[in-house]
Amino acid sequence: MSVGMFKAGDFRCPAADALKARGYEPVLGGHRRRERLEQFAFGPFMAACDARPRAGGELTENPRPSKPMHDGLRRWTAHAMESYAAAFPEDPDLSLSDVETPWRYSHLAAGTRTPGGDEYHLTVWGRCLQSREGAVRELRLPVNRLGRQPPPESFIAAAALVLAEGAPGPRPERVRIIEFALLDAKVRVLFDGTREEALATYRNHGRAALTALLDSQEYRPGAGCADCMYASVCPVLRRAPGLLGIDEPGRTRRWWSVTNGRNYQVCPARDQMRRLHLPTADEVEHAPAVDRGRALHAYLAERHGSGSPRPCTVKVPEQWVPEGFELPEAERALGAQLLRGHAAICPMRLVRDAADVRNEPRVVRHDTMAEVVVVARPDLLYRDGGAWVWREMKTAARDKPSDRPLLEQYPQLALAVLLLARGDLGGTPGRARIEFEVLRPGGADIEILDPFVPEVRTAAGRVVHVLVGRWLRDENYAPRPGRACDRCETARWCASGPTLQVAR
Ligand code: SF4
Ligand code: SF4
Structure with a gap:
């Protein structure tokens, strides 16, 4: 030991350690x-x-x-x-x-x-x-x-x-x-x-x-499953062959999340450095708007997850910012405004029992065809009439939505579509759906995605395939300098990063 x-x-994973x-x-x-x-x-x-x-x-x-x-x-x-x-x-x-x-x-x-x-x-x-x-x-x-x-x-x-x-x-x-x-x-x-x-x-x-x-007999599936020698016999790691739509496995088993996929798409070197957990720049990681989003998620997770389900109301406490977060006054005020908008579409309106709510659960699947352990973290899963609903939430400081297709903008929704379409989470399949909540200063929007509509399913498969395909075969993770370098949290360790470019 x-x-x-x-x-x-x-x-x-305590069980893997015990074994x-x-x-x-x-x-x-x-x-x-x-x-x-x-x-x-x-x-x-x-x-x-x-x-x-x-x-x-x-x-x-x-x-x-x-x-x-x-x-x-x-x-x-x-x-x-x-x-x-x-x-x-x-x-x-x-x-x-x-x-x-x-x-x-x-x-x-x-x-x-x-x-x-x-x-x-x-x-x-x-x-x-x-x-x-x-x-x-x-x-x-x-x-x-x-x-x-x-x-x-x-x-x-x-x-x-x-x-x-x-x-x-x-x-x-x-x-x-x-x-x-x-x-x-x-x-x-x-x-x-x-x-x-x-x-x-x-x-x-x-x-x-x-x-x-x-x-210990507590199995805790996660990214570590990719390296775990018990993965092929593990009683809790769920298999999902073909989930990512890749026919041939990569050279070795890896883990993947949508966040990594998006990082890789911007710059393979950035994704690799993040996977290595190299320290990131605080001014990017903890920019006020980023921290405001995290604080809002934490606040809602606490409200939705504690005690019996209570729908959120427009009465947002003055000191709503959870412990561990520090926000400038303007972000705190904007956060309160966004939370008031959330009250109108709070999912707890549809929930009767705390057993029907999973706050930020880890959904881990082993795609045995691609040899990839997929790790997802929905903001919320809740059961509505026996069917699981996957709720993602996003905050935006401006009211103008983007023109890009939703699944391309937010690939986490595409992965959710693929999982729900397979009936992967259980429950009554017919009513399973994805809800995408956007909190804007002018009010809250909600988009509903039906994973059983063939066009939605096909588009989701395409989005995920694009994100995973090239990464799976990459073994070098070369930098891809571009506009993203200016706001890159790992630039300090990158030869192509903005500081070093100027220095040369
Ligand atoms: S595969 Fe994952 S959950 Fe199973 S024992 Fe290994 S680390 Fe634990
Ligand atoms: S600085 Fe640019 S090239 Fe280097 S890791 Fe960041 S995004 Fe990639």
């Missing part, structure tokens, strides 16, 4: 991802750190990343190395140096499944350093940015156990766990204490979490 399993998050921890492997259908380019964004950074000379001047082996890097990842890694040097400047007095073999804690649980007992190993991932005599051990955990909250206590406790008890090397007297941000060299100390304190932390916060992790 890796202590990373103690971290929650959308990319972790892995117990060493189970599927007899048939195991999967190994075969991308041409490196897809683990921290891999090149770790390899570059490993390749630096150790204390005393000796060079280590040079474990280069095993795969070529996307140019954006190369730039990001160079930046990350500079940040690491800034966060931890060379200091001969500290006398900490990288260990050759990361620590591993081993435990033999007597007489359970195998003769002699089951052996468990717990490992840490990060930069592992120790003092010359081994009295101090330090784990440095790289992250892109420091989160608002530190990682869960159980994660810190499990890491503390590995540092306090792990082999090889003498047991330390002192243990330190530090998080550091590769973007801006910020550092946060997660634990700093004696070996005994580290063990006490594990007893208090780690032990119960470890048992829960080993026993």
Whole structure:
């Protein structure tokens, strides 16, 4: 087991972690991802750190990343190395140096499944350093940015156990766990204490979490299914062969969402950098209008999802902006106006029971013909007279609608059409529909799409096919400079980005 399993998050599936921890492997259908380019964004950074000379001047082996890097990842890694040097400047007095073999804690649980007992190993991932005599051990955990909250206590406790008890090397007297941000060299100390304190932390916060992790049966389908070795035998990952209209699979299994498809259409390099989770520019990601849209979604999700269904009214509270969002006054006022418009077409008018509402659910399907795990997140699913209705909502600061066909403008609607047309969500098929709600300052509009109309179904298939087809066979993700560069959130890592174009 890796202590990373103690971290929650959308990319972790507790059931897959539990199966892995117990060493189970599927007899048939195991999967190994075969991308041409490196897809683990921290891999090149770790390899570059490993390749630096150790204390005393000796060079280590040079474990280069095993795969070529996307140019954006190369730039990001160079930046990350500079940040690491800034966060931890060379200091001969500290006398900490990288260990050759990361620590591993081993435990033999007597007489359970195998003769002699089951052996468990717990490992840490990060930069592992120790003092010359081994009295101090330090784990440095790289992250892109420091989160608002530190990682869960159980994660810190499990890491503390590995540092306090792990082999090889003498047991330390002192243990330190530090998080550091590769973007801006910020550092946060997660634990700093004696070996005994580290063990006490594990007893208090780690032990119960470890048992829960080993026993978990919670399957959490998502993007991670694309890499999961249990995908072909997974009891909850739903198969949808032919969903994307692609006859031949790509070189390896991948995951896809409409957001990625749209990014790719604008610029393949941008999509690749987003998939690698390289840090994005705040001024684009958190532009006031973008945050206003997110705040509105969060507000409505909370209203529609808590307690028994209540239709929204025009009485929007003065302080409607949910916690965690900050909006300028003009955006707050516009948001309130848009929410008043929503009241007229609030879907909760048609819902009687909370069991008929799913707020921002994750809809995950494995198209086994294309070998793509499709991840969708409708704003809302609700049941109307036994049929599922897929509601998407959009806000617009201006009243003039665009002339482009709706399905091309909003491909998430096209994917919804394809899923509902297959009867994929269950319920009474005949009345299933897609509702597209647009909140404008002048009032709210709603468009209804019937997935069972052949022309709608054909147009939706065409839109999705265009988005997926070229991406599926692309292995290089070249930049496509153009007008989008001016508002590109990953431009900082792109050789074709606006800043660098000017600099040259
Ligand atoms: S396929 Fe997905 S849901 Fe199933 S075990 Fe793997 S990660 Fe979990
Ligand atoms: S700056 Fe332009 S070329 Fe580079 S990733 Fe962004 S959109 Fe693509």
